[in-house]
Amino acid sequence: MLKTIISEGLPIDEQLLIRKQTLQNGKGKKRICIVTGIHGDELEGQYVCYELIRRLKANIGNLDATVDVYPALNPLGVDSVIRGIPTFDLDMNRIFPGETKGHQIEYTAYRIVEDLKGADMVIDIHASNVFLREMPQARINAKMADKLIPFAAMLNLDFIWVHDAATVLESTLAHSLNVKHTPTIVVEMGIGMRITRKYGDRLVDGILNLMDKLRMLKNYTPPRITQPIVSSSGEVCFLNAEASGLIIPTVKHSDKVQKGDLLCRIVDPFEGTVLQDVLSPVDGLLFTLRTYPVVYEGSLIARIFSETGGGGDRNAKIRKNKNELQF
Amino acid sequence: MKKEIIFRMKSPYRDEFRIHGYRFGEGEKTVAIVGAMRGDEVQQQFICSQIVKNMIVLEKQGKITPGQEILVIPSANHFSMNIDKRFWAMDNTDINRMFPGYDKGETTQRIAAAIFENVRGYRFGIQLASFYLPGRFVPHVSIMETGFQNVKLARKFGLPYVLLRKPKSYDTAVLNYNWQIFETDAFSLYSGETNIIDKDSAKVTWLAVLRFLNNVGAIHFSMHEGFISHVMKDKDLVTIVSDEAGILFQLRDTGEGIKKGDLLAKILDPFTGETRSEISSPTDGTIFFSLHSPLVHQDTIMFKISKI
Numbered sequence A: 001m002l003k004t005i006i007s008e009g010l011p012i013d014e015q016l017l018i019r020k021q022t023l024q025n026g027k028g029k030k031r032i033c034i035v036t037g038i039h040g041d042e043l044e045g046q047y048v049c050y051e052l053i054r055r056l057k058a059n060i061g062n063l064d065a066t067v068d069v070y071p072a073l074n075p076l077g078v079d080s081v082i083r084g085i086p087t088f089d090l091d092m093n094r095i096f097p098g099e100t101k102g103h104q105i106e107y108t109a110y111r112i113v114e115d116l117k118g119a120d121m122v123i124d125i126h127a128s129n130v131f132l133r134e135m136p137q138a139r140i141n142a143k144m145a146d147k148l149i150p151f152a153a154m155l156n157l158d159f160i161w162v163h164d165a166a167t168v169l170e171s172t173l174a175h176s177l178n179v180k181h182t183p184t185i186v187v188e189m190g191i192g193m194r195i196t197r198k199y200g201d202r203l204v205d206g207i208l209n210l211m212d213k214l215r216m217l218k219n220y221t222p223p224r225i226t227q228p229i230v231s232s233s234g235e236v237c238f239l240n241a242e243a244s245g246l247i248i249p250t251v252k253h254s255d256k257v258q259k260g261d262l263l264c265r266i267v268d269p270f271e272g273t274v275l276q277d278v279l280s281p282v283d284g285l286l287f288t289l290r291t292y293p294v295v296y297e298g299s300l301i302a303r304i305f306s307e308t309g310g311g312g313d314r315n316a317k318i319r320k321n322k323n324e325l326q327f
Numbered sequence B: 001m002k003k004e005i006i007f008r009m010k011s012p013y014r015d016e017f018r019i020h021g022y023r024f025g026e027g028e029k030t031v032a033i034v035g036a037m038r039g040d041e042v043q044q045q046f047i048c049s050q051i052v053k054n055m056i057v058l059e060k061q062g063k064i065t066p067g068q069e070i071l072v073i074p075s076a077n078h079f080s081m082n083i084d085k086r087f088w089a090m091d092n093t094d095i096n097r098m099f100p101g102y103d104k105g106e107t108t109q110r111i112a113a114a115i116f117e118n119v120r121g122y123r124f125g126i127q128l129a130s131f132y133l134p135g136r137f138v139p140h141v142s143i144m145e146t147g148f149q150n151v152k153l154a155r156k157f158g159l160p161y162v163l164l165r166k167p168k169s170y171d172t173a174v175l176n177y178n179w180q181i182f183e184t185d186a187f188s189l190y191s192g193e194t195n196i197i198d199k200d201s202a203k204v205t206w207l208a209v210l211r212f213l214n215n216v217g218a219i220h221f222s223m224h225e226g227f228i229s230h231v232m233k234d235k236d237l238v239t240i241v242s243d244e245a246g247i248l249f250q251l252r253d254t255g256e257g258i259k260k261g262d263l264l265a266k267i268l269d270p271f272t273g274e275t276r277s278e279i280s281s282p283t284d285g286t287i288f289f290s291l292h293s294p295l296v297h298q299d300t301i302m303f304k305i306s307k308i
């Protein structure tokens, strides 16, 4: 059943509507929530919502629980190709848990948390941004790692990135729910403004597998699930552009790379010259790769997971703050 | 005055990006002033330009105290201001969420690192700040309760109000917070407007900065002593939220004294002009903040009232 959980007045003859699809069957008391569309330019989650609802409806007899699917927590953004919140100009994933005496969207954030609170599991699906392509991965705050990794490992992802606790990330939806004892896993996959069906199908398999393990499904045979690499077994290495220009890639996303491999060239389209050869500082797995061609000094080009951590440019590894983790 | 470039970066297609610093006097690092860090902070940029203008005159007159150094960075984000964007032109990140910065990190982390490298170590830090909602404040000094805040110093601006507020989680990445962590007494000055220039409130603000410089002995000349500041906490302000959406018809403005029950604004039906809601004040006091927008959303701040 389609439910409107929030309806707030916009200035002229329109309501801001936050809607969810509730699928319920059997006597099972458990509830899982699938949320996406906090960032209006991230669309990978839209296909997951469609496909998950389609499969559940087709096999509703297997369900023994409640499934709430929220395709768009930022409907104005998704509908107008704006990452943030139109008219408010802030990142919606930096205003949780919201408040009752601020802007309308802060009140909306507050009510979203109220609606999700108490669920047995929340999956918050993100799709990077328009610059970077991401391997299917879960992002988990180090403080929540013990509790969430076993569940994240059921989601058919390639990678689980356990990141340091950063104060600025306390205003995300996931953190706000986790501190309220509502387990929430952030999934990051694909790229902004596009849908990668292969990733979407994999995540739907993963969500159904997780539901099965949580005993929310009956008589269901899950497909084979990928065992993810967990970042705590190695080191995440960041590569940023050292010159402003145009990127010519030489490797593919999700490739295994060797130390010294040429990942891309930064070139000058006015002079026809190479400004920087970007070399891999480590052996590892390229799980984030920039696809947007124009870069400034500092623009993130790639993240590589290295099991050995081996040598290379130390500066590429030391991070003084985690602001660039945008989800 | 020494004009210097504190950060420069080549852009792929635009002119080179440069952040300028204006340094007055030499010696002990006394006061650092940072203006526009967001592309819409035109009022803040204007105020800084007026501070620089006045300081040049004071320097010529020999009124800068020997051995004291004052640094002004009027603008750190004109790449956004020049194209009418609020956040960083390329990736929409906020420089004032990147402190203390990181010189090997993302572009805006590098910008923040360069600014912080230049402004840390000063005894006092002043940031000309803006609010996240469109509206007008009574000019005031805002300080974060980090445990290092200094209310007595905040009074030296001689502005009518000093506002103490509790830091939120994102505040750990703003300039003001990092200044305080690195032992600079830091103040945010809210000057009324943001994306338009209001000469009157701008003047109140730049005079407050000069008064502060005077009161801490960085400059010396005779000027009006200003107000004895009323100190209050964020929670002491009475917030009025809209109960309807529509066209906003403001009747009373920032700075006005009001009585309980006074009609402050109406929210009108955008098709018929009929009144949907009348907003009246629940208390006697002064309008500290008012939303300035022709349209209003439901459940959104319209006014903040100070009881004094």
Ligand SMILES: [Zn+2]
Binding pocket: A038, A039, A042, A126, A127, A128, A326, A327
């Ligand atoms: Zn996102």
